[in-house]
Amino acid sequence: MRRPAMRIVCLFHRTPWPPDKGDKLRAWHLLRALASRHELDVGWFVDDPADRAAESVIAPLARAHAAIPLKRLPALLRGASALASGGSLSIAWFRHRGMRRFLAEALDRGIDGAYVFSGPMAQYPTFASVGAPARALPFVTDFVDVDSLKWRDYAAHRRLSALALLHACEGRRLAVFEGVAARAAQAALFVSEAEAERFRALNPDLPAGRVKVVENGVDADCLDPAVVRPVAVGDGPLIVFTGRMDYPPNIDAVRWFVDHPWPDLHAVCPGLRFAIVGAEPTRTVRRLACRAGIIVTGRVADIRPWLARADIAIAPLRIARGVQNKLLEAMAMARPVVASPAALEGIDARPGEDLLCARSADEWIATIRGLLESPEKGKRMGERARARVKERYGWDAAGNRLLEIIETAFAGDREGRRI
Missing domain, CATH: 3.40.50.2000 (Glycogen Phosphorylase B;)
Structure with missing residues (x-):
């Protein structure tokens, strides 16, 4: 009662x-x-x-x-x-x-x-x-x-x-x-x-x-790729990171990714872009847009079009507490996700099935290249990720x-x- x-x-x-x-x-x-x-x-x-x-x-x-x-x-x-x-x-x-x-x-x-x-x-x-x-x-x-x-x-x-x-x-x-x-x-x-x-x-x-x-x-009905039009940012594969960009763990994550895995990834795939999507980017973050292939959006009205356009969503966090909603949102949008062990903690999902885990720069490079070279693998993983979120989180x-x-x-x- x-x-x-x-x-x-x-x-x-x-x-x-x-x-x-x-x-x-x-x-x-x-x-x-x-x-x-x-x-x-x-x-x-x-x-x-x-x-x-x-x-x-x-x-x-x-x-x-x-x-x-x-x-x-x-x-x-x-x-x-x-x-x-x-x-x-x-x-x-x-x-x-x-x-x-x-x-x-x-x-x-x-x-x-x-x-x-x-x-x-x-x-x-x-x-x-x-x-x-x-x-x-x-x-x-x-x-x-x-x-x-x-x-x-x-x-x-x-x-x-x-x-x-x-x-x-x-x-x-x-x-x-x-x-x-x-x-x-x-x-x-x-x-x-x-x-x-x-x-x-x-x-x-x-x-x-x-x-x-x-x-x-997660609001899986709102975060549904079937009802979201992808943002128009040109051709070529796109990696996306979402989050408020004056938050120190997010700043650290994108700086590490740009300094370590990104140069090798961009060298083997010159058309690859990396979009940092989130409000209040600091000067350090804004300066990353000077690097080849990197987009810093600043505040956007809606992150869903960026996730809908993404070939891969990433979370290379080295400092993380609790549950990373950015992962749940990307999974709900049926994107293949690559994340660090710290970012994965607290997420009830199966690494290797619903998403992928990478530790060192070499692992990040190999994991992302594997997804870029096998889009069907990423598509199937994204579908499993969305199903997992709908089943587990509400x-x-x-x-x-x-x-x-x-x-x-x-x-x-x-x-x-x-x-």
Whole structure:
């Protein structure tokens, strides 16, 4: 039997729309799932002017809402001050009185609990209280990935540099907060069992069952190559990488690919092109377009035409956490996918059947050449990939899982007992 509707405040570190990248895809679909059954107050930070139009889309889902500007310079100053005084850059970056005020107003209106998206956003409900006598606010944190380990990965790739030391320091400090937040929450959510296991290993004292998994999904009807017209970019085979191009792991991935496998691939196939498709390319990424055969698109309205045109989709990530939606999207579009071991972690697919894995530059060269020389092999692999995604991944299942966790967590508090 369906439980009665609850009043839930939802806090997001970024605008949960449009669903055009990994964290926004997850945020949007899970927000819609919550709104389908419960009454929501929704607050989010706006750090990109292009996201201002989202308010008109999100507002109808909410009883109350707030789009709070997050300006880069003040956030950077808060983060630098925190690092200098023993705190976490990430926590300080997303510390904002506007979000505290929105949560306080939601508490005044009356709520049953909070859902917060991204670890640093857990600072808000962790230190909030409700009722008289005061009691802790029940909440669920969707960490998605173990962000503290991502900072440690950054440090490992930078090696002996001042930036590596800063990244390692942030990783340690953020890990401490993640543990505190998970102990205060009713549930700590992660995108894959692999990420959940890492978090359990870092926090072995957490109560059994506190750490849970809510996987990502794919809209296979939207990502259907039969209904998408490929982008017109001339003749010849095309390799595509998709992702936001001011994100350090994506920058590292395309730089490595261009510096290592690409020269040999382009030498044996001069008509081959490599398209880097994604918003906000840094100067480093834009300069790659000076190399023969490389296209840097910048922001595109829709990545599907690029995937529809691609002969091969790649993910040569050396730093990766959680589930790479770029892989699921390419698979749903029936593209043959080549990915690094790091990118494949968390994807429930069969290497060699549904997609291909490559490690060294030589493996990347051989794997891509094999697909280029045997288009039928790639076509069959793409068909298997799409079938796998349709069978295994769906946003309805993810939304229902989140609803089950939230309703169980907050129901006990409604009855006057802390879960």
